[in-house]
Amino acid sequence: MVVRKTQIADTSEPIIQTTQSCVRSCSHSCWHIFLAIVLVLSLLMNAASLYFLSGNSYAVHGDTVGIKKALLELEYDKVGGQKNYETIQKYSQLQLKEQIPQIEQYVNSAGSGTTPSPTTQADQTTQPSGWTLSQEDIANLKKGAAIEGNANANILVIEYSDMECPFCMKQYHDTNLAPKLKTQYGDKLAFIFKNNKGVNHPGTTVKALSALCVQKISGNDTYVKYYHAIMDASTNEGGVYDVSKLGTLAKSLGLDQKVFQSCVDTKEADSVFAAQTAEAQKFGLSGTPGTLIINTTTGKYDTVEGAYPYDTFTTKIEALLK
16 A cells, blocks of 8 residues: 655654653553663673672582573573573574663653653654555545544644543543644545544544544544544543443433444444444554644655654644655
8 A cells, every 4th residue: 555755754742751642552562661760670680690609609609600601591491492592692692772762762751750651663754654655555545534624734733642642632632633623734635533443442443443433324424523622621641531422422412322332232333333443554653642744745754653742743744745
């Protein structure tokens, strides 16, 4: 679907502490940094153990080399031999080298009294900058979507979000992304809110299915009102919208509550939810919020993964317009 083209410079600056996003577990897990920190501590402890044991052995037995060799033999046995041990060590060193900048950032932030959000490399808003989409690709992204603004706008912004993610709420309430972009760019910009399973908080799935059922039953305008109502009543301090009120909200917007509830209970919109989540992943947006910015004329696009300051988005939009 995606074709490499010319590079687009990435000039974004991270949010005050660090990138803030709810990050998918598994390959994009936010535990990577902590595992790396544990790895560092483990290596230091192993080194200290070797030093201590060899020093004491030398004092008692005078056989430092022998002790070190014996300890290494124990490590070899744990992983099935010396070759496996050396391969694992090389892998650990490469992984550690890759994570050092993030570990330093975490340590520096902790030392300054702030608590950064664990992130992955994808959070640095560099992937997949500089690629292009065909007009068919863009049409597919817009197909069936609830477009807010001019459907033929030169810039299309798609936010892949989770209505229970605190960082999505931060982007919604604090950054106020969609309203500010609409005010600044007017008819030159269109906005789409799509659903991404992301970390899959307790109410993620039912809220996404509910919104998509509203769209299926009552159309795009009602879908927009529905997700806005949920986000308006949520906060990034953990005050998520009560899932028991989803049916009542749908009814207040004119939907037949029995038809709505049947759609949710039978997961009629599950395939759409899965497709939107997979779509986000194709662009490296496994975490939430994840934002895709496209120049619909040239096909060039860029991404932002995480709750970044408003200027980050406008900088990328201006770069795409050049």
